[in-house]
Amino acid sequence: MRKVIFIGAGNVSTSLASAFSNAGWSIVQVYSRTIDSAATLAKLYNSNAISNLSEIERFADLYIIAVPDSSISEIIDSIPIVNGVVVHTSGSTPLSVLSTLKSKGIGVFYPFQTFSRSRIVDLCNVPIFVEAGSDDVLNFLTAVGKELSHNVSYLNSEKRLLLHLSGVFASNFTNHILALTYRLATENGIDFKVLQPLVEETVVKAFTTNPKDVQTGPAIRNDIVTMEKHSAVLGNLDEQLQRIYNELSLSIQKLGKL
Amino acid sequence: MRKVIFIGAGNVSTSLASAFSNAGWSIVQVYSRTIDSAATLAKLYNSNAISNLSEIERFADLYIIAVPDSSISEIIDSIPIVNGVVVHTSGSTPLSVLSTLKSKGIGVFYPFQTFSRSRIVDLCNVPIFVEAGSDDVLNFLTAVGKELSHNVSYLNSEKRLLLHLSGVFASNFTNHILALTYRLATENGIDFKVLQPLVEETVVKAFTTNPKDVQTGPAIRNDIVTMEKHSAVLGNLDEQLQRIYNELSLSIQKLGKL
The missing domain is CATH 3.40.50.720 (NAD(P)-binding Rossmann-like Domain)
Known part of the structure; x- marks a missing residue:
């Protein structure tokens, strides 16, 4: 053995x-x-x-x-x-x-x-x-x-570091985004479980293509009215969440133009 | 009919x-x-x-x-x-x-x-x-x-806005994180598909519990050496990716202490 x-x-x-x-x-x-x-x-x-x-x-x-x-x-x-x-x-x-x-x-x-x-x-x-x-x-x-x-x-070691970094984005950051969502939802009386079909569909869809091509939501549509509503809600709840919302929305718009 | x-x-x-x-x-x-x-x-x-x-x-x-x-x-x-x-x-x-x-x-x-x-x-x-x-x-x-x-x-309308906002985090931002990962991986010769089991496991695990409690990766371990390696790689590739890396790593550490 x-x-x-x-x-x-x-x-x-x-x-x-x-x-x-x-x-x-x-x-x-x-x-x-x-x-x-x-x-x-x-x-x-x-x-x-x-x-x-x-x-x-x-x-x-x-x-x-x-x-x-x-x-x-x-x-x-x-x-x-x-x-x-x-x-x-x-x-x-x-x-x-x-x-x-x-x-x-x-x-x-x-x-x-x-x-x-x-x-x-x-x-x-x-x-x-x-x-x-x-x-x-x-x-x-x-x-x-x-x-x-x-x-x-x-x-090799050099590429493994890049793969590891990709994994931090895909897993650690995705998990953290979900952890922030958990807090946002449960602190407002929304059952986190209700988000499961949405997240599962998002992931399935992301791997059928380049996820950039199936981006949905207010940022990619440049729907400023909705983004302002969201930002106002977040401003009352948590400034760091608001900062992450703004940074990621900006990044969605930037990647959409590439 | x-x-x-x-x-x-x-x-x-x-x-x-x-x-x-x-x-x-x-x-x-x-x-x-x-x-x-x-x-x-x-x-x-x-x-x-x-x-x-x-x-x-x-x-x-x-x-x-x-x-x-x-x-x-x-x-x-x-x-x-x-x-x-x-x-x-x-x-x-x-x-x-x-x-x-x-x-x-x-x-x-x-x-x-x-x-x-x-x-x-x-x-x-x-x-x-x-x-x-x-x-x-x-x-x-x-x-x-x-x-x-x-x-x-x-x-009601007020709670629906909060649910919608939760959905933007869980779906739009998760998809965007995956879109950034797609770019990082493919531009460095890594097949995006290799990340699929990792992301699927991340999502399954996140919905078995509060995702905060299963956070992995260098930020939650406060592994400064690895974070500096990652940050150095990103600094050479894309400053916006580096900023998102730093902001989300900080947020992981902050949420971990709550």
Whole structure:
């Protein structure tokens, strides 16, 4: 049975561990700075929790670093010599940060999805982007990726950063727009759920074409009367919402002219 | 057979006409300022195209005004006395604009969805919000709504404006964020389609909870290094994108603290 070790027990590890386990891998260890976090994930897969990287087993096939980007270099400095492939899962961190590692190989294994601990994501349709320090490791990571998803491809560090940035817009900003909408709706006695068919249709439509071509709403129509009504309502409720409304309306009009 | 007349032949009329026709209504006339637009929609339903409101038939059951908000008052001034119920379909226009009309009844029939001419929307799950000048007309419009959708409810003009504003955030702004993403991705050789599973997961997750509670990404983690990398990339590409990135990142952090 192939062995994988998770370094980090957060959102990404939670979904990846499920996918690796389903694909027949043994999750031999889960590391986290706090042993309780490691134990929460480890116990789901009959795995060992550790909170000290010196305890890491040296002969796993794959070591997956899935920690906040800001902690990656600290983790790398603490990993002993291991006899397997070490990857990180970060969109915005180049492969080169791993180059000081003494391991069988280094790489990047980037599942392009938004992960939360409370919700395990099926990786089957999730694009996985790989990069590696050698062709052998690249082939290995591609094969591993294909066990989890039918969409695995190579992407270099520079393009991965641009993809990550695109993901921040498409996912983090979309989620935030919805979080602002949630507040606007619920604080005014409107059930947020009523917006679901609208948002679903918006997303389906956006991916049938260039979303620019199906823009609707007052800004693209230059319907100044409606925009002024909206702005007046927002001015009474929340100045930051009003600023975002004005900035995005302006941006809709500008993109519409391109 | 009950008769409906569409005043306006754009995005909203296109989807509503399909729904009314499926529900067994006869679409007797379609009005548009330009006869070609009226004819395009009319010919789908064996209906008459008109471009002069004086030609409107006086004995339809329902007259649906579906024109840009800025044209509603002009339309109202040109409608002759008719012996049916006249409604508008606008989220941001109060019922009271119809009060000068000499008709059997006035009301609002607001399907809460984003409509494009190129894509007919099934109204079955779309919330329809009604308002009327009398209880009789309200009951009539509620019954008509239920022929098209299983989600029909009353909403007054003031709350409808707030709902419409919520819809602008959830749909128009989300679509625009995706349009900006499309540009960012495709201009850098990234296939926009690769973002679809990410956006779909984001939306599904947002509606299982308060989206604020599942915010991911560098801003909510206060990951300054990643945000600076992103900002640097954007600074080289597009200053307006960079401004939107900074404004929305700030807003994510602010909402996260509430």
